[in-house]
Amino acid sequence: xxxxxxxxxxxxxxxxxxxxxxxxxxxxxxxxxxxxxxxxxxxxxxxxxxxxxxxxxxxxxxxxxxxxxxxxxxxxxxxxxxxxxxxxxxxxxxxxxxxxxxxxxxxxxxxxxxxxxxxxxxxxxxxxxxxxxxxxxxxxxxxxxxxxxxxxxxxxxxxxxxxxxxxxxxxxxxxxxxxxxxxxxxxxxxxxxxxxxxxxxxxxxxxxxxxxxxxxxxxxxxxxxxxxxxxxxxxxxxxxxxxxxxxxxxxxxxxxxxxxxxxxxxxxxxxxxxxxxxxxxxxxxxxxxxxxxxxxxxxxxxxxxxxxxxxxxxxxxxxxxxxxxxxxxxxxxxxxxxxxxxxxxxxxxxxxxxxxxxxxxxxxxxxxxxxxxxxxxxxxxxxxxxxxxxxxxxxxxxxxxxxxxxxxxxxxxxxxxxxxxxxxxxxxxxxxxxxxxxxxxxxxxxxxxxxx
Amino acid sequence: xxxxxxxxxxxxxxxxxxxxxxxxxxxxxxxxxxxxxxxxxxxxxxxxxxxxxxxxxxxxxxxxxxxxxxxxxxxxxxxxxxxxxxxxxxxxxxxxxxxxxxxxxxxxxxxxxxxxxxxxxxxxxxxxxxxxxxxxxxxxxxxxxxxxxxxxxxxxxxxxxxxxxxxxxxxxxxxxxxxxxxxxxxxxxxxxxxxxxxxxxxxxxxxxxxxxxxxxxxxxxxxxxxxxxxxxxxxxxxxxxxxxxxxxxxxxxxxxxxxxxxxxxxxxxxxxxxxxxxxxxxxxxxxxxxxxxxxxxxxxxxxxxxxxxxxxxxxxxxxxxxxxxxxxxxxxxxxxxxxxxxxxxxxxxxxxxxxxxxxxxxxxxxxxxxxxxxxxxxxxxxxxxxxxxxxxxxxxxxxxxxxxxxxxxxxxxxxxxxxxxxxxxxxxxxxxxxxxxxxxxxxxxxxxxxxx
Numbered sequence: 001x002x003x004x005x006x007x008x009x010x011x012x013x014x015x016x017x018x019x020x021x022x023x024x025x026x027x028x029x030x031x032x033x034x035x036x037x038x039x040x041x042x043x044x045x046x047x048x049x050x051x052x053x054x055x056x057x058x059x060x061x062x063x064x065x066x067x068x069x070x071x072x073x074x075x076x077x078x079x080x081x082x083x084x085x086x087x088x089x090x091x092x093x094x095x096x097x098x099x100x101x102x103x104x105x106x107x108x109x110x111x112x113x114x115x116x117x118x119x120x121x122x123x124x125x126x127x128x129x130x131x132x133x134x135x136x137x138x139x140x141x142x143x144x145x146x147x148x149x150x151x152x153x154x155x156x157x158x159x160x161x162x163x164x165x166x167x168x169x170x171x172x173x174x175x176x177x178x179x180x181x182x183x184x185x186x187x188x189x190x191x192x193x194x195x196x197x198x199x200x201x202x203x204x205x206x207x208x209x210x211x212x213x214x215x216x217x218x219x220x221x222x223x224x225x226x227x228x229x230x231x232x233x234x235x236x237x238x239x240x241x242x243x244x245x246x247x248x249x250x251x252x253x254x255x256x257x258x259x260x261x262x263x264x265x266x267x268x269x270x271x272x273x274x275x276x277x278x279x280x281x282x283x284x285x286x287x288x289x290x291x292x293x294x295x296x297x298x299x300x301x302x303x304x305x306x307x308x309x310x311x312x313x314x315x316x317x318x319x320x321x322x323x324x325x326x327x328x329x330x331x332x333x334x335x336x337x338x339x340x341x342x343x344x345x346x347x348x349x350x351x352x353x354x355x356x357x358x359x360x361x362x363x364x365x366x367x368x369x370x371x372x373x374x375x376x377x378x379x380x381x382x383x384x385x386x387x388x389x390x391x392x393x394x395x396x397x398x399x400x401x402x403x404x405x406x407x408x409x410x411x412x413x414x415x416x417x418x419x420x421x422x423x424x425x426x427x428x429x430x431x432x433x434x435x436x437x438x439x440x441x442x443x444x445x446x447x448x449x450x451x452x
Numbered sequence: 453x454x455x456x457x458x459x460x461x462x463x464x465x466x467x468x469x470x471x472x473x474x475x476x477x478x479x480x481x482x483x484x485x486x487x488x489x490x491x492x493x494x495x496x497x498x499x500x501x502x503x504x505x506x507x508x509x510x511x512x513x514x515x516x517x518x519x520x521x522x523x524x525x526x527x528x529x530x531x532x533x534x535x536x537x538x539x540x541x542x543x544x545x546x547x548x549x550x551x552x553x554x555x556x557x558x559x560x561x562x563x564x565x566x567x568x569x570x571x572x573x574x575x576x577x578x579x580x581x582x583x584x585x586x587x588x589x590x591x592x593x594x595x596x597x598x599x600x601x602x603x604x605x606x607x608x609x610x611x612x613x614x615x616x617x618x619x620x621x622x623x624x625x626x627x628x629x630x631x632x633x634x635x636x637x638x639x640x641x642x643x644x645x646x647x648x649x650x651x652x653x654x655x656x657x658x659x660x661x662x663x664x665x666x667x668x669x670x671x672x673x674x675x676x677x678x679x680x681x682x683x684x685x686x687x688x689x690x691x692x693x694x695x696x697x698x699x700x701x702x703x704x705x706x707x708x709x710x711x712x713x714x715x716x717x718x719x720x721x722x723x724x725x726x727x728x729x730x731x732x733x734x735x736x737x738x739x740x741x742x743x744x745x746x747x748x749x750x751x752x753x754x755x756x757x758x759x760x761x762x763x764x765x766x767x768x769x770x771x772x773x774x775x776x777x778x779x780x781x782x783x784x785x786x787x788x789x790x791x792x793x794x795x796x797x798x799x800x801x802x803x804x805x806x807x808x809x810x811x812x813x814x815x816x817x818x819x820x821x822x823x824x825x826x827x828x829x830x831x832x833x834x835x836x837x838x839x840x841x842x843x844x845x846x847x848x849x850x851x852x853x854x855x856x857x858x859x860x861x862x863x864x865x866x867x868x869x870x871x872x873x874x875x876x877x878x879x880x881x882x883x884x885x886x887x888x889x890x891x892x893x894x895x896x897x898x899x900x901x902x903x904x
Contacts, residue, residue: 031612031614032612035611035612035614036611036612159487159488159884160483160484160487160488162483162487162832162833162834162888164884197884198883199883355863355865357834380614381614382614382809382863384836384837385836411807411834411863413807413882413884413885413888414882414884414885417882430865430866430869431650431651432611432616432649432865432866433865433866436614436865
């Protein structure tokens, strides 16, 4: 009996070793194909240079829908379709912010209205600036000190975190809530220091929202050096600001997410790989999230090109409206529920097209441990970190329905230098780094397709 | 007895855990100091923008010697000195490469002479180009087919290796030997495809050498797209090349490496951290190796700023002449031997100022395993790979003397896009990535200083 167990264990070991070797060879085939022949970098150049930024609701976004449809066909998808999504429309319009110290002249400050912010309505809005360095400091201010003032939330991005996403989430509260907080105490508008890891003068836009029952006053953001300069000025003098902005919500519109799939050979349950097709209305949306889009398309292309027999349906989803509403992700989840489509797994790439370092896993321990047990296969591709427990916002509705979800975790040091800015351009993306991200997602999907 | 062993083990466990916690806190102090207050990025801007490229032997190099001396003093070094090094002097001069197909006009090709190459002597040298794709193909060519020809070694950088240094070393043989190989069969000069991971037209220079008893014919390099175009032309027609170059060796010169140290509080044996101060004569030598220089200075600054009581002497060495002779490293090793200075450990940063991923260890297994046992401390800083078994060229003489040596292993995907080119500029370096490299070297030196 003992001997039999020994033999069985040995046999199991041999099979496991054989499997591992086979998988390791398949991993290498995938990386070789993508690093040599990957189309993602050239496609990202097209998307960023011929279409550019593409806020959902814009004409550029509609062009990107057509573009993605074509690229999914080119990649060899068996089926490509558009999914209707009703999206909120927000437009920026002309805008400017000026400041003046007593007796001085008006000085123009580089700025951006935050996404979803309302306008000054074509008028100049004036007021004295008061600065706070933190939420706590703001909470202590009595309403009469804020009334008719401009509140400058000068909370810096914490440079100490190696994981920059922690600092981003930390400072994110200011971007989301500054306008409502200011309105509640009677302020005229809010200025926030950009959520930026860089020490430059580039303003970073991004989503904000209004609490219910508050006056929808404008919220704008300025770059790090402008914020530092304003802080210095405020230490010496009172400073008046003048804002003129024309942004605002313009109702809703029917638009689309773009979906392509290769059919499962044994089973029609679905594995999703995705990113978001929309971007903010500045820069080119290269890292955020053109990268995730071309990587997702690359996954399909590679399965087809290598002739990998996928058991399950593999579906690339280019979600609409992640930036200012996540309506694409929500609609996708809703449709899955309505159609009762079984989903096996979903992974999102929405943290930049940098070298992969890990895969964050939002799933039960059995699934997590199984994926971790494949860690040695990923190590030669620089992927070592499976400790994260979150996944992306567009696949959150799938996760809520019980689908195991994941996110590609790339190198995070550069992302918040350029995130949501005019600087998020194709030139900031490296071909090999981008393609390695696609490689790792293809490898993971190969393993899940084979083993789940 | 059993109980006693149990208690001892428990006690040992508690001590080990306490140590680990103390070390983890010290690691965090180091990263917090450097990520918040690090000077390396500002110093790199000075070095690259006020001095620029600095081939050893040039006036710019001499300026960088003065600059490094001052920065080491500013960092708080107890002692700063220059170490005399006799270096070879190589100068580029004006140069151009043209090609012409039969009946066509001369077309200028972007090129660089390889470092240490000899000139055409102010004359135009003409010849028909023959192309080979590999060393093996060249070996098969009879001498009469090469005689009076220009040999174009069009060996591409292998995109398949995730570890780009493997591809660099692989293609490096062409750069080093093309001229001698061509000369041996009577060719007039050699053109090599640049050792580049990028698909652009940027030529990458770098070191070459002549075998003994061969004619010192010129060797030049062209970018990837020029190489591809030349390949296409050669498939259709014969192509003539015309080279005019004025580079060459100009004897020797007395120059200096720059050294600064903080004295050991208990023991004068030395821990070295270093990079090379010289660069090639194009671009700004930002990643190669301005990064290693400012990171090494940052290590000293951080020990002083945090008041860490270093048991041993910690010495930052800015080596002269790594690029075309490694005379600085050799002289340093020679001096150590002459003075019989005990060296405990040496680490070099000369693989770019990108995010650290590992530390490569060239040492015996006891030392290697001890450093690996500290791996959990480094993991929060993105450092997980201790498998490499090489270290840098400037500390090779120390390694030969039995000193355990190491190299910082940064993210390798971008380096060979810009290595030894006009594109290796300050703008390519990210502040946080650069400072994380300095952080990890400081942390490692803290551990070695404390435990060895």
